[in-house]
């Protein structure tokens with residue numbers, strides 16, 4: 331029987347505290363979105379433009395060509411994408427098509443479990459600091475909740491992952507993390523190299539050595555126009571790799587310089603079978619003194635089908651200092667961000683509701 335939520339608190343308890351998630355709410359048979367999920371118009375993703383077929387967001391970059399005569403063009407395509415939209419897609423990235431399929435199935439298996447099997451990983455009760463299951467981004471802080479459930483798995487080493495990550499999805503998640511990490515390392519070398527800087531192995535590893543795999547589940551939504559799957563935000567990472575299924579819904583906000591005076595517009599990053607989505611995060615924007623764009627993005631919900639996405643966040647180690655690379659700041663005539671330890675940046679970011687790219691203000695050097 332559909333539960334009756336006579337007040338906002340019992341709904342919050344059911345979805346957030348008891349771990350039923352948005353999925354539990356939808357499975358209970360609701361036919362309209364509860365008040366608590368209704369976003370103010372300013373938070374919805376409305377003015378959307380389809381990316382044209384020949385736009386680089388819809389034409390994946392073939393990474394196998396890095397090893398052939400087209401090497402320079404591929405490097406240029408990667409750099410240009412990171413400098414403009416902050417998002418691009420890649421194929422021949424080293425993660426097999428079969429693994430991508432099994433990974434989506436693994437995520438489906440995780441969320442298909444009864445609520446109490448998932449609820450063991452809720453914040454504060456999870457038996458392990460490496461796994462967290464939940465809903466929305468910061469439910470306690472948010473006026474309107476996101477239409478999304480997730481499980482987050484922090485990587486420290488193989489032993490911890492094998493021991494603590496959920497059995498139903500750990501093998502696939504671990505394999506994905508490992509294979510995609512090789513590609514991320516290569517992309518980072520290209521992007522840093524383009525800035526005229528060479529970093530040694532240990533610095534490169536420290537910049538992306540803190541890895542988290544998330545599995546996101548966006549249930550069918552009866553009133554998609556009123557809700558959001560993920561609110562507008564930028565990632566804290568250096569680079570994020572994301573696998574999405576064929577449903578679609580990931581949108582990037584076009585920056586003012588692309589828009590040329592037009593109002594806010596959002597462009598879809600369309601699903602491409604076998605491709606992975608790559609985006610630059612705040613840490614890369616900071617490191618590059620603003621040359622690479624950590625794009626603001628978000629997810630729309632749909633009434634047609636539930637959606638799965640699986641990002642890997644490649645983050646700096648907590649004690650790593652993040653600031654503009656000295657050579658780049660010098661060429662640019664000054665650093666536009668101050669240097670902070672990554673864990674300071676992280677503590678400022680989490681615990682707040684999603685607020686677009688506001689997180690970067692924390693390190694912005696104020697103009698006199």
Ligand code: OGA
Nearest residue numbers: 546560574580629639641
């Ligand atoms: C995220 C995110 C996008 C998606 O988890 O940070 O932006 O398509 N996800 O699920």
Ligand code: NI
Nearest residue numbers: 563564565627
């Ligand atoms: Ni994101």
